Amino acid sequence: MTYETERLGKIPFEINRRELYIYAGYRGNATPDEGVLALIDECIEEVKTASEIRGILKWCKITRTLDEKGLPRDDVFSIGDFYVESEALGKNLKGCEDAILVGATLSPSIDLLLHRYAKLQITKSVLMQATAAAYIEAYLDEIQRIVKKRLSPEGLSLRPRFSPGFADFTTEYQKPFLEAIDAGRNLGISLANDSNMMVPSKSVTAVMGICKAGTEAVGAYENI
């Protein structure tokens, strides 16, 4: 495995509408009515036009801290230089030797739109939030698909993405995570003052464990 950093710009992908509806508050199989659908179409168009989507992948080796018996601990480890103590992420990465730190952002122009609708049009504000979230998730899904395809000849695959804020992998990790991928310089992401909220707001960080094919679901969401 070569441990390197890759920058990604725009790649073709499709937004997942079902996911968008869920973010917008729809439950079960409910679908928006015509009026809302028209607004959603507008939102998708606006997000597509305004975003300068970009991402970064940092391929890292996982180094597990040894316990008193000299055995590697599952819950204390470093992904590259990124030091983590987390049972939940540890479970997600069980059996993985390597992982990818991924960061992505839709750029501040989306915040301008979110800001605009938050002030002026509450329905669109909610739909815009949902659209932007679904959009960046779809981008990451596509990245995940591409990486999986690349890994598959070597008999490798990926665990589900795991982001700061899940279980005991708290948002406190956002800061060291962003430092590990040099997100300020590479993606223009910083943290809002005295908090762990990312700016631009539509940004995502996540760990993707590289695992043997067929073990994608091992430990994924168990007991969290």
Added chain:
Amino acid sequence: MKTFLNEAIKNREFIFFDGGMGTYLQANGLEPGQLPETFNIDRPEVLKELAHLYLEAGANIVNTNTFGANRMKFPKDDPKYPIDKIVTSAVNNTKEVRDAYIKEHPERKAFVALDIGPTGKLLAPMGTLDFEEAVSIYKEVISLGAKAGADLVLIETMSDSYELKAAVLAAKEVCDLPVIATVIFSENGKLLTGGEPKGVAALLEGLGVDALGVNCGLGPKEMKGIVHDLAEASSIPVVVNPNAGLPRVENGITYYDVTPDDFAATMKEIATENTNVLGLGGCCGTTPEHIEVLVTAMKNLKANPIAVCNDTVVSSGMGHVVLNERPIVIGERINPTGKKKMKQALVDDDMEYILNEGVTEEENGAHILDVNVGLPEIDEPAMLKRAIYELQGICALPLQIDTTDMVAMEGAMRIYNGKPMINSVNGKQEMMDALFPLVKKYGGVVVSLLLDEDGIPDSVEGRIKIAEKIYENADKWGIPRKDIVFDALVMTISTDSSAAKVTLDTVREITERFGACSVLGVSNVSFGLPRRDLINTTFYSAALNNGLTAGIINPSSKAMMAVYRSFLAVKGYDEQCLEFIDAYAGTVSAEMQLKKALESGSLGENAKEATGGESGSFDISKTPLGGAIVKGLKDKCGKLTEELLAKQTDPLDIINEYIVPALDVVGQGFEKNTIFLPQLLMSAEAAQACFEVIKTELKSSGVESESKGKVIVATVKGDIHDIGKNIVKVLLENYSFDVIDLGKDVPPEVIVETALREKVHLVGLSALMTTTVVSMEDTIKALREAKVPCEVCVGGAVLNQEYADMIGADAYCKDAMQTVRFAEEFFEKHPEYVSD
């Protein structure tokens, strides 16, 4: 240093900057996560050695190790690393080496640059750092550095134009040192916040920097196109400090692969292929060796001369407009003159109305928005500042600051994110003496009215004379003539039939004699006449043909925009007529529309629908208004409410018989999971449209609208997510509660103080993050400690009943409807609070 820079410009000599620092510090023991500036105190020898190596390599400018030095990272009272010690030691270290080196090499010129980087926090409204706070952070560092003896200020790696402006302003306000500012562009040729080279150059030159440029982010090869664009857009020296290629990380170590030879070769191409490129150096991954090979490669080569860019450019945080490329439209709608609703919005502090006007203008094709909020009964400086701040937070167009109040003008120019258009100066000496110093300081393109102490000349020559006088005054202030645009002044032809001709001829004269840009407030021409649209369009068309740059018009006027778009198409400004086709393909003329409508008889049907012939699928929608609310048809709701009022329906009956039952249908649907959030909100917005109409009616009949009780809503301190709070606000308002919205990131004391002052007995708090639930708890404690007689309901993504109990809230509301229900119950239990 200033003399050195001027000599270099004159003699066309390159100035060499130093290279990277990070890799060197890491190789000398800087641990990951350790702040590099701590070395200033702990390991000064490492920094001195590096500075020496760069001087030996041939650098003229060596940087202090102060890139991240600010009080957020190094507080004043830090026992080991206080900010003053960090900055002073950094300057002293570099100066000491420089002085020793010059002593040994008196033929060499070398200067110490106080290195200034981004604060690491994004400015509000995108982030949370206040603009003036950013200025103050930079002022502190720069005044420390200047006092310690730095020769110049190098602001670098800036990726946000607003923060860049804060840093340059700070430097200008605390010292007289030369200021050089370089920014970091991404591969797409934009700043991370969206600005492009042309806009960045306009901003920086407007602020009066001595040189501008680009650093970091990219290698010299990837930077070529950007440097070209930046050099073409500049009239001052350009500095190029690339990385040694794009970074590549292997086994946790970052590598930059461009060798000193390749680096120097590409830099040589950059320097010889572009004008203005005078400063050459490096950033991440470049070493003393890179600089040495570069200096050697450039030996005996002359820099290209500094070319002047004559474009007239205004910019915003995300974009820019070149005025002399092709005609543009300035939107006139944000101005209370003759606009009753805008006037009312300003009096009522209704920012939403103002923002809506701006967005509508943008959607209709405006390129720049004029912003005039001058009313005798309001605090204009405060309102103008707020309007500019709010508009630039939601709209990417450059703004034209329009006021005669110089205090308001300065306040707005200061916080404007970009190089603004300024409306206006005129030939009166007093006026020029007041405005030009502001333009000199903050930058701007100035609309100059061709009138003076003697009034408006009625001849072309008279007006041109004033233009010349304005030019001469601008020269005195060092304001480039390209930043002066002329308003030839439009007077109505209803009182003087030759008025328009003089104006049109003046526009032509301005264009031909000066090659300058021009501006006209077009619609003044028809004042006092019937069918003003006919005169306005004809006059606008004639003015464009005479060379008019920017009509200040109403972009919502289809007729005026048709003239504009047709003119672009006819004059070859619209390549392959693409924009024209985009705007008008599939449309038909008004005459044709009418003809078709008459033929098909659909006019009658429209009329029928407008009076409410529709039947919907919900019970309440047996009535047209109820149906429209349930379906969330905002536009229709306003109209239907007006119709009901016209039929003498009591406004309160409309609320109780139509709006409330309709909202209840939707609200219950939401609670039963048959209607979802977006539909709930569409109905809420539709109901709001009804309330707007009703409020206006009540106001005009002098009746106070009835309130069900006052509620404060706020997103707690530290949290900038306000969408949940906004939803709650809209729904509470729908149900006739009087809502005081304190916004986001609200400190506990503000909530306490407001509750006491406004006698509010119900407070709704929102938090999205686990980390800010703590602030929620603090707020509740503060309210209890201050003995505010109120109940607190809380909500937000991470909250639940358990949390709410734990932090001492009176209620947990899982969504906006529950908040409404809770508020209803609360005021039913406490009727004494309703009218408090």
